[in-house]
Amino acid sequence: MTELCTKNVTVRVGRATLVEAASFTLRSGELVALLGPNGAGKTTLLRAALGLGRLSAGSATLDGAATARLSSMERARRVGYLPQVRPLAWPNTVRDVVALGRFAYGAALGRLRARDAEAVDRAVAACDLANLAHRRTDTLSGGELARVHCARAFAAEAPLLIADEPTAALDLRHQFQVMDLLRRFVDAGGGVLVVLHDVGLAVRFADRLIWMKDGAILADGSPEETLTADRIRTVYGMHARVERQGAEWSVRIEGVV
Protein backbone atom coordinates (compact mmCIF):
# COMPACT_ATOMS: atom_id res chain seq x y z
CA MET A 1 0.00 0.00 0.00
CA THR A 2 1.53 3.24 -1.12
CA GLU A 3 0.17 6.58 -0.02
CA LEU A 4 0.83 10.02 -1.46
CA CYS A 5 -0.39 12.73 0.84
CA THR A 6 -0.43 16.53 0.84
CA LYS A 7 -1.30 18.56 3.93
CA ASN A 8 -2.21 22.23 3.64
CA VAL A 9 -0.01 22.69 0.59
CA THR A 10 0.30 26.32 -0.39
CA VAL A 11 2.25 27.49 -3.44
CA ARG A 12 2.91 31.16 -3.98
CA VAL A 13 4.83 32.66 -6.87
CA GLY A 14 5.59 36.30 -6.26
CA ARG A 15 2.33 37.77 -4.96
CA ALA A 16 0.07 35.26 -6.67
CA THR A 17 -1.22 32.30 -4.69
CA LEU A 18 -1.52 29.35 -7.09
CA VAL A 19 -2.52 26.74 -4.54
CA GLU A 20 -3.95 27.47 -1.10
CA ALA A 21 -3.96 25.00 1.80
CA ALA A 22 -4.72 21.95 -0.34
CA SER A 23 -4.86 18.55 1.33
CA PHE A 24 -5.54 15.26 -0.41
CA THR A 25 -4.47 11.65 -0.27
CA LEU A 26 -3.95 9.15 -3.05
CA ARG A 27 -3.75 5.45 -2.19
CA SER A 28 -3.25 2.25 -4.11
CA GLY A 29 -6.44 0.76 -5.46
CA GLU A 30 -8.33 3.99 -6.20
CA LEU A 31 -8.86 6.09 -9.28
CA VAL A 32 -9.20 9.73 -8.33
CA ALA A 33 -10.19 12.43 -10.81
CA LEU A 34 -8.99 15.99 -10.23
CA LEU A 35 -11.50 18.43 -11.71
CA GLY A 36 -11.46 22.18 -12.07
CA PRO A 37 -11.37 24.99 -14.62
CA ASN A 38 -8.19 26.11 -16.36
CA GLY A 39 -5.97 28.01 -13.96
CA ALA A 40 -7.47 26.34 -10.90
CA GLY A 41 -4.00 25.19 -9.84
CA LYS A 42 -4.37 21.50 -10.69
CA THR A 43 -0.97 21.04 -12.33
CA THR A 44 0.73 23.18 -9.67
CA LEU A 45 -0.79 21.00 -6.97
CA LEU A 46 0.32 17.79 -8.72
CA ARG A 47 3.87 19.07 -9.10
CA ALA A 48 3.92 20.19 -5.49
CA ALA A 49 2.68 16.76 -4.38
CA LEU A 50 5.49 15.14 -6.39
CA GLY A 51 8.08 17.40 -4.81
CA LEU A 52 8.85 19.10 -8.13
CA GLY A 53 7.76 22.60 -7.16
CA ARG A 54 8.63 24.62 -4.11
CA LEU A 55 6.05 24.62 -1.30
CA SER A 56 5.35 27.91 0.41
CA ALA A 57 3.66 26.07 3.24
CA GLY A 58 2.39 22.61 4.08
CA SER A 59 3.87 19.21 3.33
CA ALA A 60 3.81 16.56 0.62
CA THR A 61 4.77 13.06 1.64
CA LEU A 62 5.07 9.64 0.08
CA ASP A 63 4.58 6.93 2.69
CA GLY A 64 5.55 9.46 5.32
CA ALA A 65 8.74 10.77 3.64
CA ALA A 66 8.81 14.27 2.14
CA THR A 67 8.63 13.88 -1.65
CA ALA A 68 11.00 16.80 -2.25
CA ARG A 69 13.74 14.90 -0.44
CA LEU A 70 13.46 11.76 -2.53
CA SER A 71 15.91 11.45 -5.40
CA SER A 72 14.27 11.80 -8.82
CA MET A 73 14.80 8.11 -9.58
CA GLU A 74 13.52 6.97 -6.19
CA ARG A 75 10.38 9.07 -6.65
CA ALA A 76 9.85 7.84 -10.20
CA ARG A 77 10.02 4.21 -9.06
CA ARG A 78 7.16 4.87 -6.63
CA VAL A 79 4.98 7.45 -8.40
CA GLY A 80 4.72 7.58 -12.16
CA TYR A 81 4.08 11.05 -13.57
CA LEU A 82 2.53 11.63 -16.95
CA PRO A 83 2.56 15.38 -17.61
CA GLN A 84 0.48 17.04 -20.31
CA VAL A 85 1.71 15.59 -23.57
CA ARG A 86 4.34 17.54 -25.46
CA PRO A 87 5.64 16.56 -28.88
CA LEU A 88 8.57 14.16 -28.82
CA ALA A 89 11.87 15.71 -29.84
CA TRP A 90 12.95 12.85 -32.11
CA PRO A 91 11.05 10.20 -34.06
CA ASN A 92 12.12 7.23 -31.92
CA THR A 93 10.46 3.86 -32.21
CA VAL A 94 7.46 3.12 -30.03
CA ARG A 95 9.35 0.48 -28.10
CA ASP A 96 12.20 2.89 -27.31
CA VAL A 97 9.78 5.50 -25.99
CA VAL A 98 8.08 2.91 -23.78
CA ALA A 99 11.52 1.78 -22.61
CA LEU A 100 12.22 5.32 -21.38
CA GLY A 101 9.67 4.50 -18.69
CA ARG A 102 12.37 2.26 -17.21
CA PHE A 103 14.80 5.17 -16.83
CA ALA A 104 14.55 5.11 -13.04
CA TYR A 105 15.82 1.52 -13.04
CA GLY A 106 18.95 2.45 -14.97
CA ALA A 107 17.71 1.19 -18.32
CA ALA A 108 19.66 2.34 -21.38
CA LEU A 109 17.96 2.28 -24.78
CA GLY A 110 19.20 -0.39 -27.15
CA ARG A 111 20.58 -2.62 -24.41
CA LEU A 112 17.81 -3.30 -21.92
CA ARG A 113 18.39 -5.82 -19.19
CA ALA A 114 16.00 -8.77 -19.11
CA ARG A 115 13.97 -7.34 -16.22
CA ASP A 116 13.48 -4.02 -18.03
CA ALA A 117 12.71 -5.67 -21.36
CA GLU A 118 10.01 -7.80 -19.70
CA ALA A 119 8.41 -4.77 -18.07
CA VAL A 120 8.41 -3.00 -21.45
CA ASP A 121 6.84 -6.04 -23.12
CA ARG A 122 4.12 -6.17 -20.48
CA ALA A 123 3.35 -2.46 -20.89
CA VAL A 124 3.34 -2.75 -24.68
CA ALA A 125 0.92 -5.66 -24.49
CA ALA A 126 -1.32 -3.99 -21.90
CA CYS A 127 -1.73 -0.94 -24.13
CA ASP A 128 -2.23 -3.03 -27.25
CA LEU A 129 0.84 -1.67 -28.99
CA ALA A 130 2.52 -4.90 -30.08
CA ASN A 131 1.77 -4.22 -33.74
CA LEU A 132 3.21 -0.73 -33.51
CA ALA A 133 6.29 -1.55 -31.42
CA HIS A 134 8.74 -0.86 -34.22
CA ARG A 135 6.93 2.06 -35.80
CA ARG A 136 8.43 5.54 -35.61
CA THR A 137 6.43 7.76 -33.26
CA ASP A 138 6.08 10.49 -35.90
CA THR A 139 3.92 8.13 -37.97
CA LEU A 140 1.36 7.57 -35.20
CA SER A 141 -2.04 9.19 -34.73
CA GLY A 142 -2.80 11.21 -31.61
CA GLY A 143 -4.73 8.34 -30.09
CA GLU A 144 -1.93 5.85 -30.69
CA LEU A 145 0.58 8.26 -29.22
CA ALA A 146 -1.57 8.67 -26.11
CA ARG A 147 -1.43 4.88 -25.66
CA VAL A 148 2.34 4.97 -26.08
CA HIS A 149 2.60 7.48 -23.23
CA CYS A 150 0.36 5.34 -21.05
CA ALA A 151 2.54 2.33 -21.80
CA ARG A 152 5.62 4.35 -20.89
CA ALA A 153 4.06 5.21 -17.54
CA PHE A 154 2.99 1.60 -16.92
CA ALA A 155 6.46 0.29 -17.82
CA ALA A 156 7.81 1.93 -14.67
CA GLU A 157 5.51 -0.39 -12.68
CA ALA A 158 5.24 2.20 -9.94
CA PRO A 159 2.40 1.65 -7.47
CA LEU A 160 0.97 5.13 -8.05
CA LEU A 161 0.45 7.16 -11.20
CA ILE A 162 -0.37 10.82 -11.67
CA ALA A 163 -1.64 11.72 -15.12
CA ASP A 164 -2.23 15.33 -16.19
CA GLU A 165 -4.97 15.53 -18.83
CA PRO A 166 -4.09 12.25 -20.59
CA THR A 167 -7.29 12.54 -22.65
CA ALA A 168 -6.69 16.07 -23.93
CA ALA A 169 -7.13 16.44 -27.70
CA LEU A 170 -8.35 12.85 -28.09
CA ASP A 171 -11.57 11.79 -29.78
CA LEU A 172 -14.29 10.07 -27.74
CA ARG A 173 -13.16 6.55 -28.48
CA HIS A 174 -9.55 7.23 -27.56
CA GLN A 175 -10.57 9.09 -24.41
CA PHE A 176 -12.43 5.95 -23.32
CA GLN A 177 -9.50 3.74 -24.30
CA VAL A 178 -7.08 5.75 -22.17
CA MET A 179 -9.46 5.78 -19.21
CA ASP A 180 -9.98 2.04 -19.63
CA LEU A 181 -6.22 1.53 -19.42
CA LEU A 182 -6.02 3.62 -16.24
CA ARG A 183 -8.98 1.73 -14.78
CA ARG A 184 -7.30 -1.61 -15.46
CA PHE A 185 -4.12 -0.33 -13.83
CA VAL A 186 -6.17 0.51 -10.71
CA ASP A 187 -8.02 -2.80 -10.76
CA ALA A 188 -4.62 -4.51 -10.78
CA GLY A 189 -3.76 -2.72 -7.53
CA GLY A 190 -2.40 0.62 -8.67
CA GLY A 191 -3.52 4.09 -7.63
CA VAL A 192 -4.22 6.84 -10.16
CA LEU A 193 -4.79 10.55 -9.86
CA VAL A 194 -5.96 11.91 -13.19
CA VAL A 195 -6.74 15.47 -14.24
CA LEU A 196 -9.83 15.56 -16.45
CA HIS A 197 -11.98 18.25 -18.02
CA ASP A 198 -14.96 16.04 -18.77
CA VAL A 199 -17.14 15.56 -15.71
CA GLY A 200 -19.09 12.77 -17.42
CA LEU A 201 -15.91 10.85 -18.14
CA ALA A 202 -14.67 11.42 -14.61
CA VAL A 203 -17.78 10.16 -12.93
CA ARG A 204 -17.87 7.13 -15.18
CA PHE A 205 -14.37 5.94 -14.29
CA ALA A 206 -13.35 7.52 -10.99
CA ASP A 207 -13.93 6.29 -7.45
CA ARG A 208 -13.42 9.74 -6.04
CA LEU A 209 -13.59 13.30 -7.34
CA ILE A 210 -11.49 16.21 -6.15
CA TRP A 211 -12.91 19.59 -7.13
CA MET A 212 -10.59 22.56 -7.34
CA LYS A 213 -11.16 26.23 -7.96
CA ASP A 214 -8.93 29.28 -7.54
CA GLY A 215 -6.15 27.22 -5.98
CA ALA A 216 -8.32 25.63 -3.30
CA ILE A 217 -9.88 22.19 -3.01
CA LEU A 218 -13.63 22.76 -2.67
CA ALA A 219 -14.70 19.15 -2.27
CA ASP A 220 -13.19 15.69 -2.16
CA GLY A 221 -15.32 12.57 -2.15
CA SER A 222 -17.23 9.97 -4.10
CA PRO A 223 -19.54 11.10 -6.92
CA GLU A 224 -22.52 10.48 -4.60
CA GLU A 225 -21.05 12.87 -2.07
CA THR A 226 -19.77 15.61 -4.31
CA LEU A 227 -21.38 15.63 -7.74
CA THR A 228 -24.30 18.06 -7.89
CA ALA A 229 -25.52 20.68 -10.31
CA ASP A 230 -24.67 23.22 -7.66
CA ARG A 231 -21.06 22.04 -7.57
CA ILE A 232 -20.68 22.35 -11.32
CA ARG A 233 -22.06 25.85 -11.15
CA THR A 234 -19.67 26.87 -8.37
CA VAL A 235 -16.60 25.26 -9.91
CA TYR A 236 -17.10 25.86 -13.63
CA GLY A 237 -19.73 28.60 -13.72
CA MET A 238 -21.96 26.38 -15.87
CA HIS A 239 -25.59 25.35 -15.61
CA ALA A 240 -25.84 21.57 -15.64
CA ARG A 241 -28.38 18.87 -15.02
CA VAL A 242 -27.12 15.92 -13.01
CA GLU A 243 -29.15 12.73 -12.86
CA ARG A 244 -28.44 9.33 -11.47
CA GLN A 245 -30.00 5.99 -12.22
CA GLY A 246 -28.37 3.23 -10.21
CA ALA A 247 -24.66 3.31 -11.02
CA GLU A 248 -25.23 5.39 -14.14
CA TRP A 249 -24.74 9.12 -13.98
CA SER A 250 -25.78 11.54 -16.60
CA VAL A 251 -24.32 15.01 -16.62
CA ARG A 252 -25.79 17.39 -19.13
CA ILE A 253 -24.17 20.79 -19.49
CA GLU A 254 -26.79 23.36 -20.37
CA GLY A 255 -25.06 26.68 -20.65
CA VAL A 256 -22.98 29.43 -19.15
CA VAL A 257 -24.18 30.92 -15.87
Added chain:
Amino acid sequence: MTASGLNLALVTAAVVVLVAACFLGTTPMGAPRVLAAFLGQAPVGDSLVVWHIRLPRALAAFVVGAALGASGAAMQGLLRNPLAEPGVLGVSASASLGATFVLYYGFADAWGYSVPVAAITGASAASALIALVAVHTSSVVTLILVGVGLSSFAGAAMSLLMNLAPNPFSLADMVNWMLGSVANRSVNDLALAAPFMAIGLAILFATRRGLSALTLGEEAAVGVGLDLRRQRLAVVLGTGLATGAAVAIAGAIGFVGIIAPHIVRPRVGHDPARSLLPSALLAGVVLVLADIAVRLLPTSSELKLGVVAAFIGAPVFIWITLQRRAVRD
Protein backbone atom coordinates in the same frame (compact mmCIF):
# COMPACT_ATOMS: atom_id res chain seq x y z
CA MET B 1 23.10 -1.31 -39.30
CA THR B 2 23.11 -1.52 -35.50
CA ALA B 3 24.69 1.13 -33.29
CA SER B 4 27.65 -1.10 -32.47
CA GLY B 5 28.12 -2.00 -36.13
CA LEU B 6 28.13 1.70 -36.97
CA ASN B 7 30.69 2.39 -34.26
CA LEU B 8 32.93 -0.40 -35.50
CA ALA B 9 32.77 0.91 -39.05
CA LEU B 10 33.58 4.42 -37.89
CA VAL B 11 36.51 3.28 -35.74
CA THR B 12 37.89 1.45 -38.77
CA ALA B 13 37.37 4.54 -40.89
CA ALA B 14 39.14 6.66 -38.27
CA VAL B 15 42.20 4.41 -38.27
CA VAL B 16 42.28 4.36 -42.08
CA VAL B 17 42.09 8.15 -42.48
CA LEU B 18 44.64 8.76 -39.71
CA VAL B 19 47.13 6.41 -41.40
CA ALA B 20 46.31 7.88 -44.80
CA ALA B 21 46.95 11.37 -43.43
CA CYS B 22 50.47 10.25 -42.52
CA PHE B 23 51.14 9.09 -46.08
CA LEU B 24 49.92 12.26 -47.73
CA GLY B 25 51.39 15.74 -47.57
CA THR B 26 53.11 18.59 -49.35
CA THR B 27 56.55 17.02 -48.95
CA PRO B 28 56.69 14.23 -51.52
CA MET B 29 57.48 11.01 -49.66
CA GLY B 30 56.91 7.54 -51.11
CA ALA B 31 54.99 4.92 -49.17
CA PRO B 32 58.14 2.86 -48.36
CA ARG B 33 59.78 5.90 -46.74
CA VAL B 34 56.71 6.61 -44.61
CA LEU B 35 56.51 2.96 -43.59
CA ALA B 36 60.17 2.97 -42.64
CA ALA B 37 59.60 6.10 -40.57
CA PHE B 38 56.68 4.42 -38.81
CA LEU B 39 58.94 1.50 -37.92
CA GLY B 40 61.74 3.79 -36.77
CA GLN B 41 64.13 2.77 -39.53
CA ALA B 42 64.15 5.97 -41.57
CA PRO B 43 66.50 8.93 -41.68
CA VAL B 44 65.88 11.62 -39.03
CA GLY B 45 64.24 13.96 -41.55
CA ASP B 46 61.65 11.43 -42.61
CA SER B 47 60.67 10.35 -39.10
CA LEU B 48 60.48 14.01 -38.10
CA VAL B 49 57.97 14.63 -40.90
CA VAL B 50 55.86 11.60 -40.01
CA TRP B 51 56.03 11.62 -36.22
CA HIS B 52 56.23 15.32 -35.49
CA ILE B 53 54.35 16.96 -38.32
CA ARG B 54 51.88 14.68 -40.04
CA LEU B 55 50.71 12.44 -37.19
CA PRO B 56 50.17 15.22 -34.60
CA ARG B 57 48.37 17.25 -37.23
CA ALA B 58 46.09 14.35 -38.17
CA LEU B 59 45.47 13.52 -34.51
CA ALA B 60 44.69 17.17 -33.79
CA ALA B 61 42.11 17.24 -36.57
CA PHE B 62 40.60 14.01 -35.27
CA VAL B 63 40.29 14.97 -31.59
CA VAL B 64 39.01 18.44 -32.44
CA GLY B 65 36.36 16.87 -34.66
CA ALA B 66 35.51 14.29 -32.01
CA ALA B 67 35.11 16.91 -29.29
CA LEU B 68 32.92 19.09 -31.51
CA GLY B 69 30.86 16.12 -32.72
CA ALA B 70 30.20 14.78 -29.22
CA SER B 71 29.46 18.27 -27.89
CA GLY B 72 27.06 18.88 -30.78
CA ALA B 73 25.23 15.60 -30.22
CA ALA B 74 24.95 16.31 -26.50
CA MET B 75 23.72 19.88 -26.99
CA GLN B 76 21.17 18.73 -29.54
CA GLY B 77 19.94 16.15 -27.06
CA LEU B 78 19.78 18.64 -24.20
CA LEU B 79 18.09 21.39 -26.18
CA ARG B 80 16.02 18.92 -28.24
CA ASN B 81 16.92 20.83 -31.36
CA PRO B 82 18.87 19.45 -34.33
CA LEU B 83 20.31 22.90 -35.04
CA ALA B 84 22.06 23.23 -31.68
CA GLU B 85 25.85 23.17 -31.79
CA PRO B 86 28.81 23.73 -29.49
CA GLY B 87 28.82 27.37 -30.51
CA VAL B 88 25.17 27.89 -29.67
CA LEU B 89 25.81 28.52 -26.00
CA GLY B 90 28.57 31.01 -26.76
CA VAL B 91 31.29 28.73 -25.41
CA SER B 92 33.25 28.58 -28.69
CA ALA B 93 33.05 32.34 -29.13
CA SER B 94 34.22 32.93 -25.58
CA ALA B 95 37.11 30.54 -26.08
CA SER B 96 38.04 32.42 -29.25
CA LEU B 97 37.85 35.70 -27.37
CA GLY B 98 40.26 34.38 -24.74
CA ALA B 99 42.76 33.38 -27.39
CA THR B 100 42.39 36.63 -29.35
CA PHE B 101 42.98 38.62 -26.20
CA VAL B 102 46.28 36.84 -25.63
CA LEU B 103 47.31 37.35 -29.25
CA TYR B 104 46.45 41.04 -29.05
CA TYR B 105 48.77 41.62 -26.13
CA GLY B 106 51.44 39.49 -27.69
CA PHE B 107 51.60 37.07 -24.75
CA ALA B 108 51.70 34.28 -27.28
CA ASP B 109 55.33 35.11 -28.11
CA ALA B 110 56.36 35.24 -24.46
CA TRP B 111 54.75 31.96 -23.54
CA GLY B 112 53.64 29.53 -26.25
CA TYR B 113 50.94 27.92 -24.16
CA SER B 114 49.16 31.16 -23.42
CA VAL B 115 46.79 30.77 -26.39
CA PRO B 116 45.43 27.35 -25.42
CA VAL B 117 45.28 28.29 -21.76
CA ALA B 118 43.36 31.47 -22.56
CA ALA B 119 40.96 29.59 -24.85
CA ILE B 120 40.18 27.03 -22.16
CA THR B 121 39.80 29.81 -19.59
CA GLY B 122 37.36 31.61 -21.88
CA ALA B 123 35.37 28.45 -22.49
CA SER B 124 35.27 27.57 -18.81
CA ALA B 125 34.17 31.07 -17.81
CA ALA B 126 31.41 30.97 -20.41
CA SER B 127 30.24 27.49 -19.43
CA ALA B 128 30.28 28.47 -15.76
CA LEU B 129 28.04 31.45 -16.57
CA ILE B 130 25.74 29.25 -18.64
CA ALA B 131 25.72 26.65 -15.86
CA LEU B 132 24.67 29.34 -13.41
CA VAL B 133 21.82 30.36 -15.69
CA ALA B 134 20.89 26.71 -16.26
CA VAL B 135 20.42 26.13 -12.55
CA HIS B 136 18.20 29.17 -12.10
CA THR B 137 15.93 28.88 -15.10
CA SER B 138 13.70 26.09 -16.27
CA SER B 139 13.57 27.44 -19.82
CA VAL B 140 15.81 26.16 -22.58
CA VAL B 141 14.92 29.19 -24.68
CA THR B 142 16.42 31.43 -22.01
CA LEU B 143 19.54 29.30 -22.08
CA ILE B 144 19.89 29.65 -25.86
CA LEU B 145 19.26 33.38 -25.74
CA VAL B 146 21.95 33.82 -23.11
CA GLY B 147 24.23 31.84 -25.42
CA VAL B 148 23.37 34.10 -28.36
CA GLY B 149 24.09 37.15 -26.21
CA LEU B 150 27.37 35.68 -25.06
CA SER B 151 28.38 34.87 -28.67
CA SER B 152 27.53 38.38 -29.84
CA PHE B 153 29.43 39.95 -27.00
CA ALA B 154 32.50 37.80 -27.59
CA GLY B 155 32.29 38.58 -31.32
CA ALA B 156 32.08 42.30 -30.61
CA ALA B 157 35.02 42.15 -28.23
CA MET B 158 37.10 40.23 -30.80
CA SER B 159 36.25 42.73 -33.50
CA LEU B 160 37.30 45.52 -31.15
CA LEU B 161 40.64 43.85 -30.49
CA MET B 162 41.22 43.40 -34.23
CA ASN B 163 40.12 46.97 -34.87
CA LEU B 164 42.71 48.20 -32.39
CA ALA B 165 45.44 45.77 -33.44
CA PRO B 166 48.78 47.52 -32.84
CA ASN B 167 50.40 46.23 -36.03
CA PRO B 168 49.53 44.23 -39.15
CA PHE B 169 51.42 41.22 -37.79
CA SER B 170 49.34 40.77 -34.67
CA LEU B 171 46.20 41.36 -36.78
CA ALA B 172 47.36 38.63 -39.17
CA ASP B 173 48.02 36.38 -36.17
CA MET B 174 44.52 36.85 -34.84
CA VAL B 175 42.86 36.41 -38.23
CA ASN B 176 44.86 33.27 -38.95
CA TRP B 177 43.92 31.79 -35.63
CA MET B 178 40.26 32.73 -35.91
CA LEU B 179 39.96 31.00 -39.27
CA GLY B 180 40.74 27.67 -37.65
CA SER B 181 43.57 25.33 -38.57
CA VAL B 182 45.52 22.35 -37.31
CA ALA B 183 48.69 23.13 -39.28
CA ASN B 184 51.92 22.94 -37.26
CA ARG B 185 50.25 21.57 -34.15
CA SER B 186 52.72 19.73 -31.98
CA VAL B 187 52.33 16.84 -29.57
CA ASN B 188 52.68 19.43 -26.80
CA ASP B 189 49.69 21.40 -28.08
CA LEU B 190 47.68 18.20 -27.95
CA ALA B 191 48.96 17.21 -24.52
CA LEU B 192 47.96 20.52 -22.96
CA ALA B 193 44.38 20.30 -24.21
CA ALA B 194 44.02 16.54 -23.73
CA PRO B 195 43.06 16.40 -20.03
CA PHE B 196 40.34 19.03 -20.43
CA MET B 197 39.01 17.27 -23.48
CA ALA B 198 39.10 13.87 -21.78
CA ILE B 199 37.22 15.13 -18.71
CA GLY B 200 34.71 16.96 -20.91
CA LEU B 201 34.02 13.90 -23.05
CA ALA B 202 33.79 11.65 -19.98
CA ILE B 203 31.17 13.97 -18.48
CA LEU B 204 29.20 14.02 -21.73
CA PHE B 205 29.19 10.24 -21.98
CA ALA B 206 28.06 9.98 -18.36
CA THR B 207 24.96 12.07 -19.20
CA ARG B 208 23.85 10.01 -22.15
CA ARG B 209 20.89 8.23 -20.54
CA GLY B 210 19.52 11.56 -19.48
CA LEU B 211 19.77 12.77 -23.08
CA SER B 212 17.55 9.86 -24.14
CA ALA B 213 15.03 10.74 -21.44
CA LEU B 214 14.91 14.36 -22.63
CA THR B 215 13.37 13.11 -25.88
CA LEU B 216 10.09 13.13 -23.94
CA GLY B 217 10.40 16.82 -23.10
CA GLU B 218 11.72 18.21 -19.84
CA GLU B 219 8.67 17.70 -17.66
CA ALA B 220 8.15 14.11 -18.77
CA ALA B 221 11.87 13.41 -18.43
CA VAL B 222 11.59 14.56 -14.82
CA GLY B 223 8.56 12.30 -14.58
CA VAL B 224 10.58 9.21 -15.50
CA GLY B 225 13.20 10.11 -12.92
CA LEU B 226 15.70 12.51 -14.49
CA ASP B 227 17.40 15.06 -12.25
CA LEU B 228 17.04 17.88 -14.75
CA ARG B 229 19.22 20.40 -12.99
CA ARG B 230 22.16 18.05 -12.68
CA GLN B 231 21.70 16.90 -16.28
CA ARG B 232 21.82 20.47 -17.61
CA LEU B 233 24.82 21.29 -15.47
CA ALA B 234 26.74 18.21 -16.59
CA VAL B 235 26.07 18.73 -20.30
CA VAL B 236 26.98 22.41 -20.11
CA LEU B 237 30.21 21.66 -18.23
CA GLY B 238 31.15 18.75 -20.47
CA THR B 239 30.51 20.80 -23.59
CA GLY B 240 32.43 23.73 -22.17
CA LEU B 241 35.50 21.65 -21.45
CA ALA B 242 35.47 19.63 -24.67
CA THR B 243 34.68 22.57 -26.92
CA GLY B 244 37.11 24.85 -25.12
CA ALA B 245 39.88 22.31 -25.55
CA ALA B 246 39.00 21.90 -29.24
CA VAL B 247 39.07 25.64 -29.84
CA ALA B 248 42.37 25.76 -27.94
CA ILE B 249 43.92 23.31 -30.39
CA ALA B 250 42.47 24.46 -33.68
CA GLY B 251 40.70 27.78 -33.30
CA ALA B 252 37.18 28.28 -34.52
CA ILE B 253 35.87 25.45 -36.72
CA GLY B 254 32.15 25.46 -37.27
CA PHE B 255 29.38 23.16 -38.45
CA VAL B 256 30.92 19.69 -37.87
CA GLY B 257 29.15 19.77 -34.50
CA ILE B 258 25.80 20.12 -36.24
CA ILE B 259 26.30 17.92 -39.24
CA ALA B 260 27.82 14.76 -37.75
CA PRO B 261 24.93 14.14 -35.32
CA HIS B 262 22.45 14.87 -38.10
CA ILE B 263 23.94 12.16 -40.32
CA VAL B 264 24.31 9.67 -37.48
CA ARG B 265 20.91 10.07 -35.80
CA PRO B 266 18.66 8.13 -38.23
CA ARG B 267 21.10 5.22 -38.07
CA VAL B 268 20.86 4.80 -34.28
CA GLY B 269 17.08 4.96 -33.91
CA HIS B 270 17.14 8.75 -33.31
CA ASP B 271 18.41 8.17 -29.79
CA PRO B 272 20.65 11.01 -28.53
CA ALA B 273 22.50 8.61 -26.23
CA ARG B 274 23.42 6.19 -28.98
CA SER B 275 24.38 9.01 -31.35
CA LEU B 276 27.03 10.43 -29.01
CA LEU B 277 29.94 8.10 -29.82
CA PRO B 278 29.31 7.73 -33.57
CA SER B 279 28.89 11.53 -33.88
CA ALA B 280 32.27 12.02 -32.25
CA LEU B 281 33.93 9.44 -34.50
CA LEU B 282 32.29 10.71 -37.68
CA ALA B 283 33.12 14.35 -36.96
CA GLY B 284 36.74 13.31 -36.29
CA VAL B 285 36.93 11.41 -39.59
CA VAL B 286 35.37 14.32 -41.49
CA LEU B 287 37.87 16.83 -40.12
CA VAL B 288 40.84 14.57 -40.89
CA LEU B 289 39.57 14.18 -44.45
CA ALA B 290 39.00 17.92 -44.77
CA ASP B 291 42.51 18.53 -43.50
CA ILE B 292 43.97 16.08 -46.03
CA ALA B 293 42.09 18.00 -48.73
CA VAL B 294 43.49 21.28 -47.44
CA ARG B 295 47.03 19.93 -47.66
CA LEU B 296 46.65 18.46 -51.12
CA LEU B 297 44.75 21.31 -52.83
CA PRO B 298 47.20 23.11 -55.11
CA THR B 299 46.49 26.63 -53.79
CA SER B 300 49.18 29.33 -53.57
CA SER B 301 48.85 29.52 -49.79
CA GLU B 302 47.37 26.65 -47.81
CA LEU B 303 43.63 26.98 -47.14
CA LYS B 304 42.55 27.08 -43.51
CA LEU B 305 40.66 24.04 -42.21
CA GLY B 306 37.97 26.24 -40.67
CA VAL B 307 37.32 27.91 -44.02
CA VAL B 308 36.94 24.60 -45.84
CA ALA B 309 34.74 23.21 -43.05
CA ALA B 310 32.49 26.26 -43.27
CA PHE B 311 32.29 26.04 -47.07
CA ILE B 312 31.12 22.44 -46.86
CA GLY B 313 29.17 22.84 -43.64
CA ALA B 314 27.17 26.04 -44.15
CA PRO B 315 25.22 24.81 -47.20
CA VAL B 316 24.51 21.50 -45.47
CA PHE B 317 23.35 23.43 -42.43
CA ILE B 318 20.90 25.45 -44.54
CA TRP B 319 19.72 22.27 -46.22
CA ILE B 320 19.01 20.67 -42.82
CA THR B 321 17.10 23.78 -41.75
CA LEU B 322 14.92 23.79 -44.87
CA GLN B 323 14.22 20.07 -44.61
CA ARG B 324 13.19 20.49 -41.02
CA ARG B 325 10.72 23.21 -41.94
CA ALA B 326 9.20 21.02 -44.65
CA VAL B 327 8.73 18.08 -42.32
CA ARG B 328 7.90 19.41 -38.88
CA ASP B 329 6.94 23.02 -38.44
